[in-house]
Amino acid sequence: MTKRSAFSEWLLLTRQSAAILFTDKKNLILSLVFPVVAAVITVWIAGENMFVTFEGTKSACFVLVSAAIWGGLFNSIQVVVKERSIIKRNLTSGMYLRSYIASKAVVQLLLCLFQSVLLTCSFLGVHWRYGNDLPAEGVILPWALGEYFISLFVLTYAADAMGLFLSSLVRKPETANVMAPYILIVQLIFSGVLFTMEGAADALSYAMFSRWGMEALGSISDLNGLPLAIQATVPTVPHEADDMFLRTGEHLLTVWLVLGAFALVFLLLGNLFLHRVAKDSR
Helix, strand or coil, rough: CCCCCCCHHHHHHHHHHHHHHHHHHHHHHHHHHHHHHHHHHHHHHCCCCCCCCCCHHHHHHHHHHHHCCCHHHHHHHCHHHHHHHHHHHHCCCCCCCHHHHHHHHHHHHHHHHHHHHHHHHHHHHHHHHHCCCCCCCCCCCCHHHHHHHHHHHHHHHHHHHHHHHHHHCCCHHHHHHHHHHHHHHHHHHHHCCCCCCCCHHHHCCCCCCCHHHHHHHHCCCHHHCCCCCHHHHHCCCCCCHHCCCCCCHHHHHHHHHHHHHHHHHHHHHHHHHHHHHCCCCC
């Protein structure tokens, strides 16, 4: 029997992965409902002062960054580990692990695209609900909405790729479920929003894509150019610019590339650790 090429096997596995995604309607619905709920919460709780004050806009961006990370993790944290026995069986027949991971990466990418569209609608919701205007133009693109979408997508996909890696690393779905909230907490603590990062903590924050997600949304929103809430009553209060929210094309492009690099590294690590399945005797 002629062995399939890696490409033909990838096509087959991609179709199978897509079929599994659509067959598991409960998880698919949760994956699509979650960004809708997050968008509604952003508009309802944090939207009134979005694009009006520094604090209001920063808080709304933080909610969206948190939602993107959690959504990406939820998408994939059990995808591989649930199929561990199937993977081990298919390895004996010569399956290419790179084709398997690549198939999951493509299907998850499409899911992240849909989720990012839904999350991006929160910016339109703020405009429709409160009349708050988005930035007149983007940093790189002619329209800021497109940049928000790209930023949320690469952030969501980076979290999704990390979920695939973690799912490749563990042997039980329960272990993956336990890990997810702790991963999210660490990401949010070191985002640079909840606490001031100094010294080693600041250095560690650069390894968190939550920080890069905040840099992207903050730059597009021109946080440095927005007034502090207190300046409405005390205009003389200084508002120092933060390099984290530098509004330049070079800065935003760097952030996108870093988040893309996170996604690529986690996919490669997932493929690497999945090779241990062949040696797993349990």
